[in-house]
Amino acid sequence: RKEVEQDPGPFNVPEGATVAFNCTYSNSASQSFFWYRQDCRKEPKLLMSVYSSGNEDGRFTAQLNRASQYISLLIRDSKLSDSATYLCVVNEGNTGKLIFGQGTTLQVKP
Amino acid sequence: DARVTQTPRHKVTEMGQEVTMRCQPILGHNTVFWYRQTMMQGLELLAYFRNRAPLDDSGMPKDRFSAEMPDATLATLKIQPSEPRDSAVYFCASGLTQETQYFGPGTRLLVL
Numbered sequence: 605r606k607e608v609e610q611d612p613g614p615f616n617v618p619e620g621a622t623v624a625f626n627c628t629y630s631n632s633a634s635q636s637f638f639w640y641r642q643d644c645r646k647e648p649k650l651l652m653s654v655y656s657s658g659n660e661d662g663r664f665t666a667q668l669n670r671a672s673q674y675i676s677l678l679i680r681d682s683k684l685s686d687s688a689t690y691l692c693v694v695n696e697g698n699t700g701k702l703i704f705g706q707g708t709t710l711q712v713k714p
Numbered sequence: 715d716a717r718v719t720q721t722p723r724h725k726v727t728e729m730g731q732e733v734t735m736r737c738q739p740i741l742g743h744n745t746v747f748w749y750r751q752t753m754m755q756g757l758e759l760l761a762y763f764r765n766r767a768p769l770d771d772s773g774m775p776k777d778r779f780s781a782e783m784p785d786a787t788l789a790t791l792k793i794q795p796s797e798p799r800d801s802a803v804y805f806c807a808s809g810l811t812q813e814t815q816y817f818g819p820g821t822r823l824l825v826l
Contacts (some may be wrong), residue, residue: 648817691757695813699770702759702815703759704756705756
């Protein structure tokens with residue numbers, strides 16, 4: 605079983621749609637969680653951290669469920685510019701190393 | 715706007731040749747990471763350094779890969795000899811902690 609699992613997609617949605625991505629992690633000792641965004645042929649960039657209480661940044665909402673070891677990212681009112689791969693990232697726990705999921709690809713269509 | 719820089723951006727080489735990739739971390743960042751990204755495996759951590767000391771290189775094939783930080787402004791990743799299965803994008807990232815990482819643009823390596 606992979607340490608961080610994501611549905612690779614692709615998710616094809618129309619502009620304005622709401623889309624949600626999920627991620628599960630295997631290490632119950634993990635303490636820190638993030639979503640990174642990676643555009644085609646570019647480097648990953650931090651989108652947002654994920655806090656236990658859930659957090660929002662504009663159209664983006666991240667949630668964490670420690671009991672189920674599950675993280676989600678919700679994007680409201682999708683824009684064409686949201687098309688990218690979204691990487692779920694979890695720290696390894698004991699070592700603090702970041703473990704990246706394979707990513708979920710989003711395509712927003714006009 | 716401070717950025718991580720990597721050279722070369724692209725490299726095509728033949729099997730058996732030595733490949734050296736270079737990274738200049740953001741000034742003041744004391745933690746440097748090397749990752750490899752492929753379609754099959756995704757993003758994998760190869761090695762990381764803190765204050766120029768190697769902390770973990772368990773993700774790196776030891777027989778052919780080596781990573782060093784000759785000084786605070788330069789990190790290198792070397793493959794000798796290279797093999798076709800090493801073809802990937804190699805990213806360097808830097809940060810002040812393990813959790814805050816800024817990635818460079820990557821080196822796209824193709825080994826024929």
